[in-house]
Amino acid sequence: MLQIKDLVVSVEGKTILQGVNLEVSPGEVHAVMGPNGSGKSTLANIIAGKEGYEVVSGSIHYQGKNLLDMDVEDRAREGIFMGFQYPVEIPGVSMNNFMRTAIDEIRKYRGEKPLSAKEFLALMNKKKKLVGLKESLAGRAVNEGFSGGEKKKNEIFQMALLEPVLAILDETDSGLDIDALKIVANGVNALKTKNTSTIVITHYQRLLDYIVPDRVHVLSDGQIIKSGNKELALELEEKGYGWLE
């Protein structure tokens, strides 16, 4: 589904990713771990298509297409979803309006009819239950006045609504208490299918108690220095990142 080959990326002249290779197949959950500043968020942003990054060399293919040629919104419409580390507030735009616009545009791209108001509300209610989102949040402006935990839950809620093919969760666990963490993890697990994949980017191992990865990668100084199965995460928890360098 996703093939990253020898990817070198710089920001403002500074090289952040120095030849990353990663292959994700349908149905898999991959965890990307690593210390602060290792390039984890850069990797997420470059897959989603954020501006301000320069791809020096290498390639990313997604479902056989050259991802780097695609606009941000087209990547999203093709099924790539990013759960943000710091979700932004959009004052005055209700969650209902925001998600309706997003879903309509994605459906239009896929040649599908827009959802009726009734269908849309039914979908919202169903997904709200899935992630345990408070009823009232949908009427409020996007992330405005949400607590840290609510913002993260809201990311998973949006993911549930958009049903992505490939979800990248950028430090979704940071700042969450254990209950919120469980809710987020349950949401991710419930959405998992044999055709969809997830990349979980995290600093800590504890999220991986709830989302069990098929593969774990350690990113350090812009390179994947070690890959392994879920036991690698436990080893990292015990020994820290230092022993790998």
Added chain:
Amino acid sequence: MNSPENNKKEHQDKVLNEVSNSEYKYGFVTDIESESIEKGLNEDVIRLISAKKKEPGWLLEYRLDAYRKWKAMKSPTWAHLNIPPIDYQDIVYYSAPKKKKAEYESLDEVDPELLDTFNKLGIPLGEQKALAGVAVDAVFDSVSVKTTFQDTLEEKGIIFCSFSEAVQNHPELVRKHLSSVVPVDDNYFAALNSAVFSDGSFCYIPKGVRSPVELSTYFRINAANTGQFERTLIVAEDDSYVSYLEGCTAPQRDENQLHAAVVEIVAMKGAEVKYSTVQNWYPGNKEGKGGIYNFVTKRGITKGANSRISWTQVETGSSITWKYPSCILLGDNSSCEFYSVAVTNNHQQADTGTKMIHIGKNTRSTIISKGISAGKSQNSYRGLVKMTRKAENARNFSQCDSLLLGDQCGAHTWPYIKTFNDSSVVEHEATTSRISEDQLFYCQQRGMDEENSIRLIVNGYAKEVLNQLPMEFAVEAQKLLSISLEGSVG
């Protein structure tokens, strides 16, 4: 290889340049025979206008008095506007679509071209509008074409007609209230309007009556070289209520056209008047050529205790806007709200805001102003809050926000606060922001394209004001915001 910053800059420039592609939808000209007088302004022209309208002597005297005062006045220069000199002798002060008879008995008698114009503007004068529950007075160039829904209103004793008809049929009401809020020599443009106003709307709500429908006036400038000078007077007697809507468009022309209107609102004891404007005069082309000069005086007075006036405006058109819908809060416990969204793009200039003059005890005013600037435009908020000595325990809350799209436009805020007593409270908040890259990225990551993302963010920003508009106007205003900002990214 280009650096990302360069790429980004290029991209922004490209998108900003695309602003020019946004078309003004209402730029067509109606090919219709009209009866105009010669260009120029002097006492004879004023006598001619007055005679054409068969006005009583007192009104002619009023006009002449205004004209003499205007001649002694100078065009204001204090606004943050670059106004090219205006040759007042090069303007036609009266133009009217030719009609076969003096009055239209039914819509069948109105020139089909004219009806077609209003249909194109989405202002059907026939049954549809009646079904929508809105009474419409349509003013084409200088005269009122048709006022709909008359019978329903008459049953309630509501008078809603063109200003000229009001002068003929209700002279005592007009005489009593005309210039009771905006004196003839209040300012340069108000004095000019008082001298040459051609038509407009008159609205009278009797005591205790709530208007069952929204009253709406639609102004259209068509003829070239013609100024439009409407006069609107709204009088709401004790405990009455009315919601009033105003819309405006003009054809696309290379020369500038002057629009200098005066609106007066009188709210008696316990009365409530909501006045909503969606102003979409032709803004000029992308180089700033052409467009309407919109120099308008709007003022209300909460004359009786517990009365209320609200001004809501969505300003997207005109090449230059000079406009400060204001309120004199005279009655104790009366209140006024001002909600404004002003959008400027390309070379548009807007200097707009409000004045709240608190005189009565416990009076309250709220000012919510949202400026949006794009292109090379200049957008200014200018507001005065005055608490007079008698205005005990009066309160004002002002919030003035500016949103910038791109880096070649300007946003300015000039709040003036004058307090002459110790018990009143004035609060002022102001912010300036840009649409952040992070907000855009967030929307686009959810599948929205750039245009739709901006549309969503801008409408969210303006929501507090748009929420004040009646439903069908709010929808129109949202669309208008999107069109006005097409292609502009910050």
